Amino acid sequence: MAERLIRIERHATALAAEMPPVRLPEPRPARDAGSWLPDGLIPVDPLAEPPEAGLPGRLDPVLALAEGLLPWRAGGTATAVLCADPMRGAAHLPRLSAVFGGPVRLLPAEPRSLAAALAATAGRALVARAETLPPSRSSCRSLPGSALAGVAALALSLLGGLTLLHPPAVLLGLVALAALALVSGAALKLAAVAATLRRPSPEPASDVRPARLPVISLLVPLYHETGIARTLLRRMEALDYPRDLLDLCLIVEDDDRLTRATLEATALPPWARIVEVPEGTLRTKPRALNYALAFARGSILGLYDAEDVPAPDHLHKVALAFARRGPSTACLQGALDYHNHRRNWVARCFTLEYAGWFRVLLPGIQRLGLAVPLGGTTLFLRREALEAVGGWDAHNVTEDADLGLRLARAGYLTEMIPIATQEEANFRPWPWVRQRSRWLKGYAVTWAVHMRDPVRLWRELGPRRFWGVQVMFLGAILQFALAPLLWSFWLLPLGLPHPLASLLPPAVLVALSILFLATQALDIAYACVGARRAGKPGLAFWSPTLMLYFPLATLAVYKALWELAARPFHWDKTEHGIDAAVTPPPAPSPRRDGAAS
Structure with a gap:
């Protein structure tokens, strides 16, 4: 020895x-x-x-x-x-x-x-x-499933008891709650549309350029993505950014041998590497991101999904935007678009929905000064700000929306940036329901975490942003969960009797019916605006059919509420790269050199 x-x-x-x-x-x-x-x-x-x-x-x-x-x-x-x-x-x-x-x-x-x-x-x-990031008080890991199940059981028991004692009062209360959620959501959409129609305040003339381009680490979580791994590398190679300042982290779980073998059989460029995440108590995307954060070199962190097709100039635009804004701007959120929107009706409606979300609602929320719930991709963060709020919540299945709230509570700003990433729309009904149930469950968990101390939330966000959180998170859950009560108001325009006719004056029934129809018309107009801004005006033709599409979300919210009690941290993964009938747009030609453009 x-x-x-x-x-x-x-x-x-x-x-x-x-x-x-x-x-x-x-x-x-x-x-x-x-x-x-x-x-x-x-x-x-x-x-x-x-x-x-x-x-x-x-x-x-x-x-x-x-x-x-x-x-x-x-x-x-x-x-x-x-x-x-x-x-x-x-x-x-x-x-x-x-x-x-x-x-x-x-x-x-x-x-x-x-x-x-x-x-x-x-x-x-x-x-x-x-x-265990962030601290326990800011994480949903301190909301044990047994407690959530107990709260759900208590709420259902209370509702059942009241229904037995006085069914009309319970029915009227639920209708009033559904109408309130509907009006609140419609008001937010209307305000967002109006805010985006206003000409923004001109930015001061500035020739600010970064003295030196920052190192940007791109974090791409992969799980059972064998069919798309090589394509992903070709798309990342098309990014027009100096190679010595680009740090691509391909994040793979240690039990995902197929994806690891696929990557190892592919010639990785020097600026790309595999980060293998060891087994733990759970397997979620935010846990993998927290683990990879320790290995990332960049002062700017970018997130892409496995199937994303970013434009070559994304990173230069991100670097320039951060250079022109102060350290209080912690996050830049790009838009998400779908290349297979013609695949079928579900794909068209999915694309319409997200055109409204990324092109109308989120920009409007930003201009209104509300907290922006982030998307999970085409997202860029200042590393110091992310670390200041404790990284991602590994147990939250909508870690992006939760992170947006925590950044806002800490005083950071999120801004929309005019870049878009192409992705594959989820076009099959049951996988759509599974994906949406995960998102809605995450919204419910996020609302519960941040409302554990409503006084503190009010103090940190202020009244306007506090109520914005209630509308965006709680309002979305209530609106989908109570939607069947609202659908009943189609009976009146069709000349059919309504179950509440004996409980409410005719004028109130007519007013509720008009309110329901008006919000349906607003949803159509909102979707049309989003389609035009996304460069897909032809999709506006399908916007009236959204009223047949959103009932899928009601099915999803019931699944989400059941999982909230039974398995709150379960990650219902969305499959990628399955639409073989539609060819995604080709990645632009890869760069031939490492110089900045």
Whole structure:
């Protein structure tokens, strides 16, 4: 053992003298351990000979995982640290010596065993951290499923008891609640349309350009995405941004061997790398993002989905927008569009719905000064702001909307940026319901988390934004859940008797019916405006059929409410790349050089 340590120390010291300092966590290709070992030196197998208890925990887990370093034995004249590549390990000898308070000797390790041992030590520490961001009071992990189930059971029991005692009063109360949710939602849409029709205040003339373009880390979570992995790389290669400032993190779960194998069989460019997320207590997109955050190099973090087709100039526009705004602007949100909108009726309505969301409602919400619920893609964040609010909530299945609220509560601004990403519309009814139920469940959980202390929420957001949160989150849940009561008002225009005719004056019934029809007309106009702004005016023809499309959301909200009590943190994943009948737009030609345009 002593002879082995002396020989490897001499070898590593000689390498360190020739090596420049290394900045973490720059990706570098691994080398075969056998190619640098002195003759007769046998690699250590850390699975057969585990490290001393507590020793690996003394080293920063990001450094350990990024550079393949595993503290193994302490005592004697030096601390023994296992490494797979001396080109990495030798450069960190000064830092390792400072951590362990004395000389450090590098020993070779069998690469596969070293990777497994690191996942079990450093990886476990990072996973624990990824699952516990942000603080408990700001996370839905402190809303246990049993408590949610108890609240749901109590509410249903109370409603059932009141219904038995006085059914007409309960029915009238539910109709009034549904009408209030409908009016509130319609008022928000109308205000958003009006706000976006106003000419924005001119920005002061500015020739501000970033003195130096920032490093941008693109985080792309992948899970069972074998069919789209290679296409994703081609689309990312088309981004027109200096390659030395681009950091693509392909985030893969450790049990997703197929996606990992697909990526490993693909020639990754130097600016792209795989970040493997070890097993934990749950598997969600925000947990994976929190884990990958530790490895990202950028001061700006961008999020794309696996099937996204970004335009080449996205990152230059993002860098310029952040340079022209102060540090209080923490987030830039782009629009999402769909390339397969002609696939079928569901795809057309889905595209119409999101044209209204990204082209009308979110820009209007921003101009009205309300808290913006973020989308999960084409999203760019200042790293310092994200870390200031505690990252993503790993347990929330709509982590994007929750993050938007936490940024607003912390005093940060979110702005819409005029860029759009092409994606595949969810065009099959049941997968649509599953996806929408996850979103609605997340909205309910997000509302519950932020309303645990309504006084504090009011103080941090102010009255206008506080009520905006009630309309956007609680109002959406109530409107879909109570929609069948509103549908009954189609009976009056059709000349049919209404169940409430004996309980309400005729004038009130007529007023409710007119209100319902007016909001339907507003929804059609809102969708038409969104379609025109999205460059798809022909879709406006289908906007009247949205009244047949949104009942799917009512089915989704009932599924969401059941899951809220039964499995609140379950992630109902949406499949990507399944529309083989429609070819997505081709990625623009890849860049030939690394210069900024």
